[in-house]
Amino acid sequence: METPDFSSAEREAFASLLDDTNPKVRAQLLAYFLAKAEAAKRFLVALAEGKHREIAWHARWFLNELHFCDPAAEFRGFIRSLNYELETGSLLLARTVMPTVDPGDCAVSLDRLAARCRELIAEPASVRNRCRVINRVLFHEEGFRGNTENYNDPLNSLLPEVLVRKKGLPITLGIVYLLVAQRIGLELEPVGLPGHFMVGCYSESAPFYIDAFEQGAFRTTSEVVMFLRSQGLEPAIGDLAPSPVREVLCRCCRNLANHYAAAGDERRAVMFTDFVGEFDAAYERNTA
Numbered sequence: 001m002e003t004p005d006f007s008s009a010e011r012e013a014f015a016s017l018l019d020d021t022n023p024k025v026r027a028q029l030l031a032y033f034l035a036k037a038e039a040a041k042r043f044l045v046a047l048a049e050g051k052h053r054e055i056a057w058h059a060r061w062f063l064n065e066l067h068f069c070d071p072a073a074e075f076r077g078f079i080r081s082l083n084y085e086l087e088t089g090s091l092l093l094a095r096t097v098m099p100t101v102d103p104g105d106c107a108v109s110l111d112r113l114a115a116r117c118r119e120l121i122a123e124p125a126s127v128r129n130r131c132r133v134i135n136r137v138l139f140h141e142e143g144f145r146g147n148t149e150n151y152n153d154p155l156n157s158l159l160p161e162v163l164v165r166k167k168g169l170p171i172t173l174g175i176v177y178l179l180v181a182q183r184i185g186l187e188l189e190p191v192g193l194p195g196h197f198m199v200g201c202y203s204e205s206a207p208f209y210i211d212a213f214e215q216g217a218f219r220t221t222s223e224v225v226m227f228l229r230s231q232g233l234e235p236a237i238g239d240l241a242p243s244p245v246r247e248v249l250c251r252c253c254r255n256l257a258n259h260y261a262a263a264g265d266e267r268r269a270v271m272f273t274d275f276v277g278e279f280d281a282a283y284e285r286n287t288a
Contacts, residue, residue, distance in 0.1 A: 004039060005039050005042060005043070006036075006039055006040075006043050011043060014029070014043065015047065015055060017029060018047070018055055018058040018059060018062065019054060019055065019058050029062065030062065030065060030066065033062060033066055034066060037066070037068070040062075040066070040068070041063070041066075041068045044059045044060075044062050044063050044066075044068065045059075045063065045068075047059035048060045048063060048074065049077055049078075049081060051083060053085070053088060056088075057103050057104070060074070060103075061102075064099065064100070071092070071095040071096045071099045072096050072271060074092060074095070075092045075093055075095070075096050075275065076275070076278055078092050079275065079278045079279055079282050080278065080282050082282060082286055084244070084245040084246050084249065085245065086175060086178060086179065086190070086245050086248065086249075087107075087110075087179055087182075089245060089249045090159040090175055090249070090252070091103045091106060091159060091160070093158075093159075093249060093252060093253070093275075094158040094159050094160050094161075096271065096275075097154070097158060097256075097268065098158065098160060098161075101160045105160070106159060106160050106163055109163045110163070110176070110179050110180060110183060111183065113137055113138065113142065113176075113180045113183075114180050114183035114184050116137050116141070117130075117133050117134055117137050117180060117184050118184055120133045120136065120137065121133050121184070126204075127186065127201055127203055127204060128201075128204070128208070128218070130181075130184065130186050131181075131186070131188075131201065131210060131216070131218070134177060134180055134181060134184075134186075134216065135210075135215065135216030137180075138176065138177065138180065138212075138216065139215040139216050142166060143166050144162075144166045144167065144168075144173060144176065144212075145166065145167050145173075145215070146167065146168070146169070146170065146173065146213040146214070147167040147168055147169070151169070152258075152259045152262055152263075153259070154256055154259040154260055154263065154265075154268075156168045156169045156172060156259075157169060157171070157172055157252050157255050157256050157259065158172075159172060159175060159176070162175075162176060163176065169197070169213070169255065170196055170197040170198070170211070170212060170213035171192075171197040171248065171251060171252060171255065172252070173212035173213055174190060174197050174198065174199050174210075174212045174213075175190075175248070176212070177199050177210065177212045177216070178190060178199060181199075187201075187203055188200065188201055188210075189201075189202060189242035189243075190242065190243045190245070190247075190248045191209060191240065191241070191242060191243055192243035192247055192248060192251055193224070193228060193235070193239055193240070194228065194231075194233050194235065194239060195228075195231055195233065196211075196213075196227070196228075196231075197212075197213075197251070198210060198211050198212070198219070198224065199212060200240070200242060202242070206220070206221070207221055207240070208220060208221075209221070209223075209224050209240075221240060224240060225240075246279060246282075246283065249279070250275075250276055250279040250280075253272045253273075253275040253276045253279070254272070254276055256268070256269075256272040257269050257270075257272035257273040257276065260272065
C-alpha cells in the first residue's frame with residue numbers, strides 16, 4: 001500500500017526546515033523522511049524540481065543523503081522542465097558524474113570571486129572596466145587558465161572541477177566568467193561560436209566579446225569574424241548573437257560525450273549523447 005502524501009501543514013513545516021544546517025535538525029529530518037520514504041521522496045522530488053533554487057538544492061541534498069536520487073534522472077528532469085538556468089544546470093550536469101558534489105561549495109567559491117571583484121571596482125565604472133576587474137581576479141590573482149596541455153580531459157567540462165583546478169575549456173571558463181559577472185550585476189551573454197566559446201557584451205553602442213580561454217582578451221566583432229575565418233569558418237550573423245542557456249548546456253554535453261568516447265568510457269559517452277537527444281526532443285516539443 002502506497003504511503004499517503006504529507007499534509008499541507010507537514011509540507012509547509014518541512015519546507016521551512018530544509019535550509020536549517022543544524023546537524024540535529026538535519027538528523028531528525030533524515031530519520032523522519034527515511035521512515036516515510038515513499039511520501040518523503042515525492043515531497044523532496046517536487047521541491048527539487050521547483051523554481052525556488054535554494055530550497056531545490058536543499059531538497060536534492062536530502063534526496064542524495066537518503067539515496068533517493070538518481071543524478072542522471074534528475075538532470076533529465078531539468079532538461080524536460082524547460083526551466084533553464086545556467087548555474088543550476090551546470091551543477092546538475094556535474095552531479096551526473098560527481099553525485100556527491102556540494103553545490104553550496106561551488107556557490108561559495110563563486111561568491112568569493114564576485115566579492116573580490118566588488119572590492120576592486122571603483123565606481124562609477126563602465127562595463128568594460130568591470131570586465132577588466134573580472135579579468136584581473138580570475139586570470140591574474142586566481143590563475144584560471146585554459147587547459148591546453150590536456151584539452152580533452154572530461155574534468156575540463158565539469159564546473160566544480162574547473163573551480164577547484166582553475167583550468168578548463170573555453171565554455172566552462174566562460175561559464176565561470178558569466179556566473180561571477182551575474183553576481184556583480186553585470187549583464188553579459190554566452191556566445192557559442194562555431195568551434196569556440198566567448199562571452200558577449202551587448203549593452204554598449206558596439207558589442208564586444210571576451211575570450212576566457214585567452215585570459216579574458218577583448219575582441220571586437222570584426223576580430224571575432226577574422227578569428228573564425230582563420231579557422232576556415234565563414235561565420236553567419238547569428239553566430240555572434242547570444243546563445244540560449246539550453247544551447248550552452250547541450251554543448252557541454254556534446255563535449256563530454258566526445259571526450260568520454262575518446263577516453264574509452266562508453267557508458268558515460270552514451271549517457272551524455274542521450275542528454276543531447278533529450279535537449280533536442282524538449283526543444284522540438286516546445287516549438288511544435
